Amino acid sequence: MPENTPPILYVDGLSVSFDGFKALNNLSLIVQPGEMCAIIGPNGAGKTTMMDVITGKTRPDDGNVVYNGEVDLLTLDEADIAQLGIGRKFQKPTVFESQTVYSNIELALTVDRSVASSLVWSASDNDKTRIQSILERVRLDHLHSELAANLSHGQKQWLEIGMLLAQDPKLLLVDEPVAGMTDAETQETANLLRDIAGEHSVVVVEHDMDFVRELDVKVSVLHEGSVLASGNLDHVSNDQRVIDVYLGR
Numbered sequence: 001m002p003e004n005t006p007p008i009l010y011v012d013g014l015s016v017s018f019d020g021f022k023a024l025n026n027l028s029l030i031v032q033p034g035e036m037c038a039i040i041g042p043n044g045a046g047k048t049t050m051m052d053v054i055t056g057k058t059r060p061d062d063g064n065v066v067y068n069g070e071v072d073l074l075t076l077d078e079a080d081i082a083q084l085g086i087g088r089k090f091q092k093p094t095v096f097e098s099q100t101v102y103s104n105i106e107l108a109l110t111v112d113r114s115v116a117s118s119l120v121w122s123a124s125d126n127d128k129t130r131i132q133s134i135l136e137r138v139r140l141d142h143l144h145s146e147l148a149a150n151l152s153h154g155q156k157q158w159l160e161i162g163m164l165l166a167q168d169p170k171l172l173l174v175d176e177p178v179a180g181m182t183d184a185e186t187q188e189t190a191n192l193l194r195d196i197a198g199e200h201s202v203v204v205v206e207h208d209m210d211f212v213r214e215l216d217v218k219v220s221v222l223h224e225g226s227v228l229a230s231g232n233l234d235h236v237s238n239d240q241r242v243i244d245v246y247l248g249r
Contacts, residue, residue, distance in 0.1 A: 010030055015225070016053065027063070039206075051203075053074075054173065086171045088174075102135065221239075
């Protein structure tokens with residue numbers, strides 16, 4: 001990566017208060033192009049609020065959020081931010097259960113879906129190749145004709161990640177992707193996210209420390225709305241402040 005390449009996400013001095021409670025307190029964070037990082041911390045540390053601000057759902061009291069070195073995200077609404085190439089995956093998967101796995105990806109493709117065009121739209125050969133590639137990447141190619149309702153919880157999570165990839169985001173915000181998964185699904189999800197990182201920047205919010213260790217990425221620990229510690233998992237796990245407020249012993 002060239003030295004003058006700007007961060008894909010630059011968060012500086014972010015503060016948010018709700019009825020006197022400071023959900024974010026001078027939070028700063030940098031994500032580089034193609035980087036995957038993990039955000040951990042106790043409940044109420046500000047993880048969800050941080051993602052809400054980045055995606056335009058919540059307006060901060062103070063601070064800056066700059067995307068790709070030039071776009072002030074605080075001037076845009078949720079739809080504009082999504083169009084820029086920022087995708088968010090919530091903890092509970094949201095898929096079209098009455099549609100097939102293939103159709104879910106097809107529906108998520110970034111195509112002109114105005115009312116007039118949607119009446120006559122059909123997938124081109126390039127679209128079909130792209131859908132196939134995404135299905136392979138999210139480990140669902142063999143289930144392409146299965147109804148989404150019939151997938152396991154973990155497979156639904158993968159399908160939603162595939163739907164995000166269909167929109168070709170530069171930055172993915174992924175909230176607790178392995179909650180409720182089997183051990184095998186958790187391991188495969190770590191592999192999947194590692195596959196995605198590089199082509200996309202990925203921010204993972206997670207509580208499962210074994211999963212975070214599998215990701216083997218930079219970890220930032222949030223506490224009371226600020227970054228308490230940052231580094232690899234071994235580094236932050238041995239930080240006495242992190243032990244006291246989050247990990248315990």
